[in-house]
Each structure stands twice: as structure tokens, then as C-alpha cells.
Amino acid sequence: MPGIVIVGAQWGDEGKGKATDLLGSRIDYVVKFNGGNNAGHTVVIGNEKYALHLLPSGILTEGVVPVIGNGVVIDPEVLFEELDALNARGLDTSKLKISANAHIIASYHRTLDKVTERFLGKRQIGTTGRGIGPAYADKINRVGIRVQDLFDESILRQKVEGALFQKNQLLVKVYNRRAITVDEVVDELLSYAERLAPMVTDTGLELTQAIDAGKNVLFEGGQATMLDVDHGTYPFVTSSSATAGGAATGSGVGPSQLTRIIGIAKAYITRVGAGPFPTELFDEWGDFLVENGHEFGTTTGRRRRPGWYDAPIARYASRVNGLTDLVLTKLDVLTGLEKIPVCVAYDVDGVRFDEVPVSQSDFHHAKPIYEEFPGWSEDISGARTFEELPQTAQDYVLAIERLSGCRISAIGVGPERDAIIVRHDLIG
Numbered sequence: 001m002p003g004i005v006i007v008g009a010q011w012g013d014e015g016k017g018k019a020t021d022l023l024g025s026r027i028d029y030v031v032k033f034n035g036g037n038n039a040g041h042t043v044v045i046g047n048e049k050y051a052l053h054l055l056p057s058g059i060l061t062e063g064v065v066p067v068i069g070n071g072v073v074i075d076p077e078v079l080f081e082e083l084d085a086l087n088a089r090g091l092d093t094s095k096l097k098i099s100a101n102a103h104i105i106a107s108y109h110r111t112l113d114k115v116t117e118r119f120l121g122k123r124q125i126g127t128t129g130r131g132i133g134p135a136y137a138d139k140i141n142r143v144g145i146r147v148q149d150l151f152d153e154s155i156l157r158q159k160v161e162g163a164l165f166q167k168n169q170l171l172v173k174v175y176n177r178r179a180i181t182v183d184e185v186v187d188e189l190l191s192y193a194e195r196l197a198p199m200v201t202d203t204g205l206e207l208t209q210a211i212d213a214g215k216n217v218l219f220e221g222g223q224a225t226m227l228d229v230d231h232g233t234y235p236f237v238t239s240s241s242a243t244a245g246g247a248a249t250g251s252g253v254g255p256s257q258l259t260r261i262i263g264i265a266k267a268y269i270t271r272v273g274a275g276p277f278p279t280e281l282f283d284e285w286g287d288f289l290v291e292n293g294h295e296f297g298t299t300t301g302r303r304r305r306p307g308w309y310d311a312p313i314a315r316y317a318s319r320v321n322g323l324t325d326l327v328l329t330k331l332d333v334l335t336g337l338e339k340i341p342v343c344v345a346y347d348v349d350g351v352r353f354d355e356v357p358v359s360q361s362d363f364h365h366a367k368p369i370y371e372e373f374p375g376w377s378e379d380i381s382g383a384r385t386f387e388e389l390p391q392t393a394q395d396y397v398l399a400i401e402r403l404s405g406c407r408i409s410a411i412g413v414g415p416e417r418d419a420i421i422v423r424h425d426l427i428g
Contacts, residue, residue, distance in 0.1 A: 002211075002216065002217075002258075002259035002260050002427065003211050003217050003219060003247075003253060003257040003258040003259060003260075004023070004027075004216065004217070004218045004219065004258075004259070004260040004261075004262065004426070004427065005218075005219045005221065005244045005247045005258050005260070005261045005262065005321075006019050006020060006218065006219065006220050006221060006262045006264060007221040007224065007225060007242065007243060007244050007247075007261070007262070007263055007264070007317075007321055008221060008223060008224025008225060008227075008242065008263070008264055008265075009224065009225055009263035009264055009265040009313075009314055009317035009318070009321070009323070009326065010224055010225070010226060010265055010266065010269050010270075010271070010310075010313060010314075010317070011224055011226045011227055011269065011270065011271030011272070011277075012223045012224040012226075012227055012271065012272065013224075013266075013270055013271075013272065013295070013297070013304060014224065014264040014265055014266050014329055015264060015266065015329035015330060015412055016057075016220060016221070016264045017052075017057040018264075018327070018329055018412050018417075018420060019262060019264055019327045019410065019426070020056075020057045020058060020061075020218060020220055021057070021061070021417050022327075022410060022420055022422070022426065023216075023218060023426060023427065024061055025061070025063065026216055026427055027058065027061070027064055027216050027217075027218045028063075028064065028065065028210060028215040028216050028217065029058070029064065029065045029066075029067055029207060029210055029215060029216075029217040029218065030056045030057065030058025030059075030061070030064050030065075030066050030067065030217075030218045030220055031056065031066075031067040031068075031069050031203075031207060031217060031218065031219045031220060031247075031251050032054075032055070032056040032066075032067070032068050032069060032072055032220055032222065033069040033071045033072065033219050033220070033221060033246055033247050033249075033250030033251045034069075034071045034072060034221055034222050034223070034238075034240040034241055034242055034246045034250045035072060035073070035132065035221075035222030035223055035238060035240050035242070036054060036072060036073040036074065036075060036105060036130065036131075036132045036135070036222075037053040037054040037075055037078045037105075037130055037132075038053075038130050038132045038222075038223075038238065048089070050086070050089075052082065053078065053082060054068070054072075054074065054075065054078050054079055054082055055068075055079075055082050055083070055086075055093075055096070056068065056220050057220065058218065058220070059086065059091075059093060059095075059096060060086075060091065062092075064095075065095045065097060066093075066095060066096050066097070067096075067097045067098075067099075067203050067206075067207065067251075068096070068097070068098045068099060068102060068203075069099050069102065069203055069204075069250045069251040069252065070099040070100075070101035070102050070203065070204065070250060070251065070252055071102075071240060071241065071246060071249060071250020071251065072099075072102050072103075072222075072250070073102070073103045073104070073105050073131075073132055073135040073136060073139070073240075074098070074102050074103070074104055074105060074147065075104075075105040075110075075130065075131065076104065076105075076189070076192040076196065077192075078130075080192070080195065083096070096199050097199060097200075097201050097203055097206065098147060098196070098199045098200050098201070098203070099147065099200075099201075099202075099203040099204070099251075099252070100146065100147050100148040100200050100201065100202065100203075101146055101147070101148065101252075102146065102147050103135055103136075103138070103139045103144045103145065103146055103147075104135070104144075104145045104146065104147060104149070104150070104189065105130070105131040105132070105135045106131070106135075106145060106160070106163075106185055106188075106189065107180065107184075107185060107188060108134075108163070108164065108167055108171075108180050108185065109131030109132075109134040109135045109138070110129065110130060110131035111131075111171070111177070111180070112131070112134045112167060112170070112171070113129050113130065113131045113132070113133060113134050114129045115171070115175045115177060116134075116175075117129060132238070132239055132240075133238075133239040135239075136239035136240060137239070138163060143159070143162050143163045144159075144163075145159050145160065145163070145189070147196065147200055148200070150189055150190065150192060150193040150196060151193055151197065151200075153186070153190060156186055156189060156190070157182065157186050160182050160185045160186050160189075161182050164179075164180060164182055164185070167180070168180060203251065203252065204251060204252020204253060205252070207251055207252065207253050208252070208253055208254070208257065211253065211257050216427060217253070217257075219247035219251060219253075219258070221242050221243070221244075221246065221247065222238075222240075222242060223238045223240070223242040224242055225242060225243055225263075225313075225316070225317040225320060225321060226271070226313060226317070227242050228240075228241060228242040228243045228246070228320075229241060229242075230243075231243055231320050233275045233276055233360070233363065234360065236273065236274050236275025236276070237275075243320055243321050244258065244261045244320075244321040244322060244323075245321075260324050260325065260426065260427070261321050261322050261323050261324050261325075262323070262324065262325045262326070262327060262409070262426060263314075263317055263318065263321055263323040263325070263326045263327070263406065264326075264327045264329060265309075265314055265317070265326060265327070265328055265329070265404070266293075266309075266328075266329050266330045266333075267309060267328055267329065267330050267331040267333065267334055267396075267400070268289055268293070268306065268307065268308055268309050268330070268333065268334065269306075269307045269308065269309055269310050269313070270289075270293075270295050270304040270305060270306050270307065271304065271305050271307075272297050272302055272304050272305065273302075276360075276363050276364045276366070277305055277307055278307075278310065278343065278346060278363070278366045278367065278368045279307035279308045279309070279310050279343045279368045280305050280306070280307045281306050281307050281308070285306075285337075286306040286307070288336075288337075289306040289307075289333060290303060290304065290306050292333045292335075292336075293306075293330055293333040294415075308340070308341045308342060308343055308368070308370070309342045309343065309400060310343040310368070311342060311343055311344050311400070311403035311404055312343065312344075312345065312346065312353070312354065312355050312356050313356060314326070314400075314403065314404035314405070314406070315355065315356075315403070315404060315405045316355065316356040318404060318405045318406040319405070323406045324406075325406065325407060325408075325409040325410075325424065325426055326401070326404060326406040326407065326408045326409065327408070327409060327410045327411075327412070327426075328397060328400060328408050328410070328411045328412065329411075329412035330412055331380065331393065331396075331397070331411055331412060331413055332379075332380050332381050332412075332413045332414050332419075334375060334376075334396075335375075335376060335377065335378070335379065335380060336375070336377055337375035338374075338375050339372045339373070339374065339375055340372065340373045340374075340375050340396060341368075341370040341371070341372050341373075342370065342371050342372075342373060342399065342400065342403065343368035343369065343370055344369055344370070344371045344403060345368075345369040346363075346366035346367060346368060346369060347366070347367045347368075347369055348362045348365050348366050348367070349365060352369065353366065371399075373392070373395065373396050373399055374392045374395070374396075375392060375396075376390040376392045376393045378390045378393075380393060380413045380414075381413050381414035381416075381419055382413075383413050383421060384420075384421060385421060386411070386421055386423055388421075389411075389413075389421070397411060407423075407424060408423065409422070409423055409424035409425075409426055410422050410423060410424075410426065411423070
């Protein structure tokens, strides 16, 4: 049975939870393999809306084992806030499993994230200020704190002392902030240990054994391809591997176990935070997409930057991830448009680029070359087969499929959980 990876094929917020829900009862495990509580999923079940930040969306599906892998950075306070909120609404969260090797976001990570971003001024990256980047930096600098360290006070204290030695110098002498004491950090982290302990296990081993036993395991990426620390619009990226390759390193499962790679893309495109964005709209059409698509961040509440669909980015995501399938979401948002532009290439100082330029400077200066497609005015939210879509909507999807270099296997036509058209089985 397959290990299935779901990744964002744009700049995030594509509606990855929709694809996870589509697979639903056929999935045995759902694994979050990167990021932290800087990403968000909004999942609608009936009349209930659930906003998840740190937890994998599979935690809402009965019978599924949700897993937080080693590639995630965990803020324990946020973790328990989310669990308590779901428990209060009658949901069972007792099956959650957490990797012992996942790294912890401590209070000093959040502090450093906020003061550093303010210090950058006009060069701000657009971080959420939740300590994600500093926690990953500590991981790479080998001064990070892992989940397993919370169960050994002596080890924990040594690691906190080592981490704070340099950070307090920065906070006090550079940023004019108070020093953080070792005791306050250790005491806070130890307070989470007892509740955390039953959830912690060797998740890499369990997931590999599950796949070997014929279970369906879904690996759910946070953020998206264009925010990947290696393959995104660096430095305006996240701090983790958000592409399909990150599913292996962030979970402890071998890459040969990953047999289906599903990319998620909106029928238009958005991004949050700073960085280049060739098709960005600053006019009434941008307002149309934001208002009709309710484009405000699940985690931050920030207004997302809107733009038309970018086919070179879709082709890039298909190549970098090795996509086998593409899920197109929010097609219904385009209803009412007479013409729908799609970026098919870029103009960079008079030179045409059919693919994403390798030079970041070129990408910053890229201007979209558009091809226009006829729109539609009919309500498509009730469509459940491709043939039920208006002909112009079908033509738009087929054009996107051709331009993106990957088959479109499912199409989201509304915010409801079942508002989706399936063209190809995402598992079989």
C-alpha cells in the first residue's frame, strides 16, 4: 500500500485539508512532517469549522492515527491549546503520536523571532513571529531541544544553558531586552512533560511498519513548494523542507515508501508575507479574489496577496516534487469572471522565460505573460462530476492541466467538505 505525500504547489494556503479529507476513511495514518504552528488548515465538517495550526488535519477523521513527525518544531503551549479546544468540542484526540526527535519551540525562540524581524525594518521576511525560524536555526546549529529532552531534567538544563548563553548576549546587548533565565525556561518546559509523555514514541519505526503491513499513510506538508528553504523564493521562505523530499527526512520513512505525490494548487494563487510574486494583483480583481475566496490567513489573520494562476510555478512544483497528481481547489471562486488570465511565461527585461528563472534577481523582475480564457457565471458548488461543470469551466481546468504538466485528479468547487469532483483515484 502507498505512502502518499500531499504538498502545496504554490505559496501555501492552497487548501491541503480538502485533499486530506477526500482520502478520509481510506487513510490509516496522517503525518505532519515539517513546519510548526506557522501554518494553518481550515477544515469544514457540516456546519462546524475547525482551524488547525500545529496538529495534522487527520486528527479530525475517526479511525485515523495523527502523527507529528521529527521534522516538525513543536510549541507545547500551542499543542495543548489546540488539543484542549478539540476535546471541548467533543473530538477524540487520544490517538495523537509525537516523534521523540521533534524539536521544541521555547519562549526565547518566540522572543528572538519577533525582535529580529522588527530589527530588519524594510528587509523583513514576513515571519509569523511564532519562533519557527529560530527553533530550526538551533536545530541546525546543534543547540536545539528535542521532545525527548523534556524527560531528563539534567540534560534539559544543560541544553537550555547552552542555548541561552549566546542568545542572552544578543537580547541584552543588541536588542536591549532583558536576559532570559535558565530556570524559567526549564520550569516551563518541564511542566509539559507529564502530559506529553504518553504521546511520544518512535514514529519513524511505527510508520514504516504500518506501510509494510499494508496500511495507507498520508504525509501532509505544511507551507508549500515556493516556501521551501531550498527550492522556494529564498530568503522569503519558511525554515523547513516543504517539498515531497521533506516527507522522508521529516518522518523517518524511506523515500522508496512514498509512491504517490499529490500537489495542491488553487485555481488562482495567493501568498502571505514578503517576497516576489509575478502575478500579484493590486486592483479590483485582486479584491474580487480576496473577498470571494475569503483570503485571510488561518494562523495570522493577515490578508493574503492575490494573483492569477501561474503555470510556470505549477510546472516547477511538478518537477521539484515529482508530482503524480494535482488537486485544483477553489475553482468556484472564479465564478462570475468574464475572462480569466493565466500566466504562461515571464518577461524579464525583454527576454521570455517559459520556466521559473533560476536567478532570484530575474524572478523579482519577472512580468507575467498572460493567456486569457473565457469565464462562467453558473453556480458550480453543487457539481460532483466533471461533466456537470459549465463547458468554459471544463476548458479552464483542461488548460490548467496542460500548462501545469501534471494531471488534475480532483477539483474543489466549494468550501464544504464534500464539494469536490474526483476525476482520478488518489490512492488506487
